[in-house]
Amino acid sequence: MRGKDVVLDNVSITYPNGFTAVQTTDLRIEAGEFFSILGPSGCGKTTILRAVSGFIAPSTGRIVIGGEDMGTKGPNVRPTALIFQNLALFPLMPVWENVAFGLEARGVSKRERRAKAQELLDLVALSDQGDKLPGELSGGQRQRVAIARALAVEPAVLLLDEPLSALDLKLRQHMRAELRDIQRRTGVTFIYITHDQGEALTMSDRIAVMNEGVIEQFGTGDAIYSAPRTAFAASFVGEANRFDGRIERAEGDQAIIATSLGQFRARNPGELIPGSEAMLFVRPEAMALGAGENNLAARLVRRDLEGAFVNLFFEIQGHEIAVHLTNTGHAVDAGPGQVASLSFAANHGVILPAGPLARTGREMAAQ
Amino acid sequence: MKGLFAGYGRGLTLAFFAAVALWSLMLIILPQLTMLERALTPPKRAMDSSIAMILARDADTCISVLETFMEAPADAAPANGGMAVPSASGMAVPSASGMAVPSASGGAAGGATRPYILQCDRATTHVGLTLNSGEEPAHLDTTYDLPLIAVSDSDPIPEQIATAEEIIEIALKLAEQLKAAEAAANPWTLDNFGWLVAAGEIPLSDSQQVIEDAKISKNLMGLVGLRFEQDGQVFERIGLIILTRTILFAAAATGLALLLCYPIAYKVALATPANRAIWLFLGLVIPYAIVELMRIYAWTAIIDNQGLINGFLQWIGAIDDPIQFKRSPMTVFVVIVYTYVLFMVFPIFNVMSTLDRNQIEAARDLGGSPWRVHARIIIPHAKPGIAVGTIATFMLAAGAFSVPRIISRRLQAEWFAQTIYNKFFESENSNIGAAYSFAYTLICFALVALFMWLMRTRLKDFARVQCTRIVFSASRPGRSSPSCLRRSC
Numbered sequence: 001m002r003g004k005d006v007v008l009d010n011v012s013i014t015y016p017n018g019f020t021a022v023q024t025t026d027l028r029i030e031a032g033e034f035f036s037i038l039g040p041s042g043c044g045k046t047t048i049l050r051a052v053s054g055f056i057a058p059s060t061g062r063i064v065i066g067g068e069d070m071g072t073k074g075p076n077v078r079p080t081a082l083i084f085q086n087l088a089l090f091p092l093m094p095v096w097e098n099v100a101f102g103l104e105a106r107g108v109s110k111r112e113r114r115a116k117a118q119e120l121l122d123l124v125a126l127s128d129q130g131d132k133l134p135g136e137l138s139g140g141q142r143q144r145v146a147i148a149r150a151l152a153v154e155p156a157v158l159l160l161d162e163p164l165s166a167l168d169l170k171l172r173q174h175m176r177a178e179l180r181d182i183q184r185r186t187g188v189t190f191i192y193i194t195h196d197q198g199e200a201l202t203m204s205d206r207i208a209v210m211n212e213g214v215i216e217q218f219g220t221g222d223a224i225y226s227a228p229r230t231a232f233a234a235s236f237v238g239e240a241n242r243f244d245g246r247i248e249r250a251e252g253d254q255a256i257i258a259t260s261l262g263q264f265r266a267r268n269p270g271e272l273i274p275g276s277e278a279m280l281f282v283r284p285e286a287m288a289l290g291a292g293e294n295n296l297a298a299r300l301v302r303r304d305l306e307g308a309f310v311n312l313f314f315e316i317q318g319h320e321i322a323v324h325l326t327n328t329g330h331a332v333d334a335g336p337g338q339v340a341s342l343s344f345a346a347n348h349g350v351i352l353p354a355g356p357l358a359r360t361g362r363e364m365a366a367q
Numbered sequence: 368m369k370g371l372f373a374g375y376g377r378g379l380t381l382a383f384f385a386a387v388a389l390w391s392l393m394l395i396i397l398p399q400l401t402m403l404e405r406a407l408t409p410p411k412r413a414m415d416s417s418i419a420m421i422l423a424r425d426a427d428t429c430i431s432v433l434e435t436f437m438e439a440p441a442d443a444a445p446a447n448g449g450m451a452v453p454s455a456s457g458m459a460v461p462s463a464s465g466m467a468v469p470s471a472s473g474g475a476a477g478g479a480t481r482p483y484i485l486q487c488d489r490a491t492t493h494v495g496l497t498l499n500s501g502e503e504p505a506h507l508d509t510t511y512d513l514p515l516i517a518v519s520d521s522d523p524i525p526e527q528i529a530t531a532e533e534i535i536e537i538a539l540k541l542a543e544q545l546k547a548a549e550a551a552a553n554p555w556t557l558d559n560f561g562w563l564v565a566a567g568e569i570p571l572s573d574s575q576q577v578i579e580d581a582k583i584s585k586n587l588m589g590l591v592g593l594r595f596e597q598d599g600q601v602f603e604r605i606g607l608i609i610l611t612r613t614i615l616f617a618a619a620a621t622g623l624a625l626l627l628c629y630p631i632a633y634k635v636a637l638a639t640p641a642n643r644a645i646w647l648f649l650g651l652v653i654p655y656a657i658v659e660l661m662r663i664y665a666w667t668a669i670i671d672n673q674g675l676i677n678g679f680l681q682w683i684g685a686i687d688d689p690i691q692f693k694r695s696p697m698t699v700f701v702v703i704v705y706t707y708v709l710f711m712v713f714p715i716f717n718v719m720s721t722l723d724r725n726q727i728e729a730a731r732d733l734g735g736s737p738w739r740v741h742a743r744i745i746i747p748h749a750k751p752g753i754a755v756g757t758i759a760t761f762m763l764a765a766g767a768f769s770v771p772r773i774i775s776r777r778l779q780a781e782w783f784a785q786t787i788y789n790k791f792f793e794s795e796n797s798n799i800g801a802a803y804s805f806a807y808t809l810i811c812f813a814l815v816a817l818f819m820w821l822m823r824t825r826l827k828d829f830a831r832v833q834c835t836r837i838v839f840s841a842s843r844p845g846r847s848s849p850s851c852l853r854r855s856c
Binding site for chain 2: 082088093
């Protein structure tokens, strides 16, 4: 099996009711790549997936797979296979017939189908489950049946629509590794849809962060995490302390931002000019106790032990500031109410133009 | 049982079981047993004791008529000039019995002193006995060795009354004996069922017979023994022919309804956005808010000789003479399909709408053609609904009475439900009617059982579908319901 590249050329998708789910997008997904589209629910990521698989047609632009314009080709003739969020296994067929359905549709003889299905079941470690019905398998086994069924048609591009979201945490973590492994072995292009940044970061070669129909940023997981380009990407992927303010002055690739808590120096990748509204983001693990390049004093509110990390939550002028420290065994023994001085290095902070943010857990809970 | 007690409480569970038991007893078991008993016993009036009772009743009526005649004969007879034409006063005489038929010709029978009285004429021990299987009718006097006594209208009236009384005595005595004997004898007989397979002679001229012999349907009937020739005469097992024809028509109507309903159910359940499906749905339901008879009568307005179709065709000049729709079996067929189509649509629609549309998309995505998606995904899923709809429609069509009756206006061969009705209420032989309907019930039941056996494996699968769906949805986070999982498969 060999993957193919997928190109979204000027694609936008507007539903008949007038809602534009995907704004004009240009995207190139390389052949054999594990590509994730990461975004909150309703951001349009599933719409992109359905457009690539052929269930909906883009309103503008074209979708090119392996150099071939898909045009109005239906899902049954595209070199793609889709794994549904609820898997959509056929409950009345035994597992092996599920796996062989795509071959049956291509007119392959029963004996060959059986052999090929067995081969794929071996690949996903379900060798002796072929004659069971999907309902008799566990969640993880069903997951693997869905993967085998999609791989049976030898797709060049495998589209996965949050397939792990229904699984327990441990199983989910295991399946991540398994998916990655299957992708490497088969060389098929994977396009993986998820709202779980952990999944996206651990599995993907590259990630696109999407919000409200717009791809905010795409790049490797490292780049997305360490060098976010928009306020949304910075706030959606990972945790971040945010300070709103105005650019005081720019100095090379850094800038000074004036906030209600004082002036801070940090990276300025967008080359913002003085006077512009900006947001400073600092990861909790980039914060340190004691003095440094940028300093502020805050009152300790809460201390959470999370095993490898100790999470400290400070409060200053109504702002909550999180600090994640590696648990070395003799780290901080601070009690609530204590005022401590905090600092962060200038190249650990990033100043981005003010923009829409990802919703916080509190906002989601309130809804 | 314990689970039911726990789930619904003892009172509700017992009430439910009591209702089910009462329902099956009152509406299924008792009526069918009554029907079976009737079917297996000869009609009461065909029994010899009943014949004797009729004789006694005739003689009794004869006496009462004669008595009224004796009270006021003196002026009536001369006034009539011996012609026995009922006079104004004479008119009162027959009304006493209600059955007596005075006749002018009776008076001519040699110096009669009374008009002809039907009951007196019938009051003779030489009464014909109805015997089965077309033998020569026997007579009470010869069969039971009775003296041959008759009320002779040439006797003086008091003598006639005495004779009649004698007849009553003999008849009642005989009836009593016969009743005792009949009560002691085995009352069961299969004769009523015999009528269903009995062959009747079809009188045909030679030229007609040539035409009939050439018909494919007649030849087919010959092949399966429904029609045969004996001594140059054609015989047909009419009861069986009607039954077979009805079942074939009902099966064909069911098949047509299925062909019609599957696409509709698919369209409404799976291929239309929910907000628009509701309009399609209303379109299906509204015609059924009209009483069934009204729906059928509406068709007569369409198919009449002066109806919509003929009117339109004549108006555009396509035909000169109206098409006789009411004489065509096809019309009955179409109206039956129309009348019962909803009983097919709804079960299929209900099951289909439980299908996860993702399965259809998955099958499409894997390269399945629309045909294959139907054959492998949708039909297997909808099979229980198809089975239920087919059974319901078939049973309704097989038992259809009003549609063939109203549409054909007796201008075409009857359907079996009409035959049963006629046996019950028109030929007044409810025992044969009971035998017919019981046999018909059995045959239809056997057909349904056969059909269910053919669908057997898939019905089992259906239980599994439901389970799987529950398990799948239960495994979604935040929606787990362990009780469903425990009960699964």
